Amino acid sequence: MSLTVKNVIEWMNNFSSKIEQNKQFLSDLDTAIGDGDHGFNMSRGMTAVSQKLSTEPKTITDAFKQIAMTLISTVGGASGPLYGTAFLEMAKKSSTSSDIGDLLDAALTGIKKRGGAEPGDKTMVDVWTVLVSEVKTNTLTQEKIDSAVAATKDLVAKKGRASYLGERSKGHVDPGSQSSGYLFKALLETEGIL
Amino acid sequence: MSLGITLVSHVQEIITGLSALLEQVAKDVSITTAGGTNDEDIGTCMDKILQAFSENKADEILAFYDLGSAKMNLELATEMTSKKIHLYDVAFIEGAYTAATLIEAGVKLTEIEGQLEPLTLKK
Numbered sequence: 001m002s003l004t005v006k007n008v009i010e011w012m013n014n015f016s017s018k019i020e021q022n023k024q025f026l027s028d029l030d031t032a033i034g035d036g037d038h039g040f041n042m043s044r045g046m047t048a049v050s051q052k053l054s055t056e057p058k059t060i061t062d063a064f065k066q067i068a069m070t071l072i073s074t075v076g077g078a079s080g081p082l083y084g085t086a087f088l089e090m091a092k093k094s095s096t097s098s099d100i101g102d103l104l105d106a107a108l109t110g111i112k113k114r115g116g117a118e119p120g121d122k123t124m125v126d127v128w129t130v131l132v133s134e135v136k137t138n139t140l141t142q143e144k145i146d147s148a149v150a151a152t153k154d155l156v157a158k159k160g161r162a163s164y165l166g167e168r169s170k171g172h173v174d175p176g177s178q179s180s181g182y183l184f185k186a187l188l189e190t191e192g193i194l
Numbered sequence: 195m196s197l198g199i200t201l202v203s204h205v206q207e208i209i210t211g212l213s214a215l216l217e218q219v220a221k222d223v224s225i226t227t228a229g230g231t232n233d234e235d236i237g238t239c240m241d242k243i244l245q246a247f248s249e250n251k252a253d254e255i256l257a258f259y260d261l262g263s264a265k266m267n268l269e270l271a272t273e274m275t276s277k278k279i280h281l282y283d284v285a286f287i288e289g290a291y292t293a294a295t296l297i298e299a300g301v302k303l304t305e306i307e308g309q310l311e312p313l314t315l316k317k
Binding site: 037085161 | 231235238262267269
């Protein structure tokens with residue numbers, strides 16, 4: 001199975017619709033421990049991405065680059081540069097590999113470098129670290145996605161806006177992890193990539 | 195070689211106020227700013243930061259920011275500009291004020307950085 005421009009567009013449109021359906025829920029999660037705008041920011045970004053991709057890019061590299069630049073320009077919150085960097089790294093990697101595991105690995109390295117977070121800091125890095133491994137071993141399932149997202153609930157935030165709350169950040173799912181869960185769920189549902 | 199300052203905040207009013215504070219002591223220093231998102235909402239925006247870099251009259255820019263995502267967008271913008279940018283993880287107001295007064299006084303970058311060092315925060 002491999003990446004094509006068509007299935008990348010399908011993946012992104014599916015991600016966009018999940019964000020759209022859950023934007024209030026994502027913002028509510030963010031209200032508990034952050035600045036309350038994650039769902040609306042991601043919705044603005046992914047709506048712009050879907051619109052951009054309605055003109056089909058020529059190559060997978062172009063597609064990922066367009067996704068990255070659109071998110072960087074439109075999202076506003078921390079998720080703009082973080083998701084933007086992830087797709088930018090996937091664009092770079094896609095010139096030498098079309099393996100989704102390799103691309104997601106490069107994306108995760110980029111996210112860690114950009115935000116300075118490590119696993120256990122209650123950020124999207126937690127979900128990405130677990131799920132990129134599952135993609136690479138071809139063992140990604142809905143249950144694994146759900147449990148990776150839920151596992152952020154009992155962590156104390158060390159990075160991002162929630163870190164200012166210290167111990168009080170416990171007991172809430174990290175919003176960036178939740179939206180990352182939707183990205184991996186959309187990937188799982190897109191025929192032909194995994 | 196001239197030194198300038200770029201200020202990045204989630205809120206436009208924060209940098210409007212901070213610029214006023216700095217200009218009082220650093221009339222000759224080029225100070226450019228990027229506040230809020232493209233929609234004038236609370237947040238930061240890489241495009242605005244790039245614009246602040248290009249509008250700055252100095253050859254080298256000392257950049258200061260308020261919170262986390264401002265730093266990430268600053269780093270992205272730093273990778274995309276041809277100007278030399280120095281980014282400091284210091285207390286926003288005190289750091290920018292220190293740099294402004296010292297640049298105005300003609301102090302060298304290495305000395306300015308020495309004065310900024312104790313203002314470092316875990317950001």
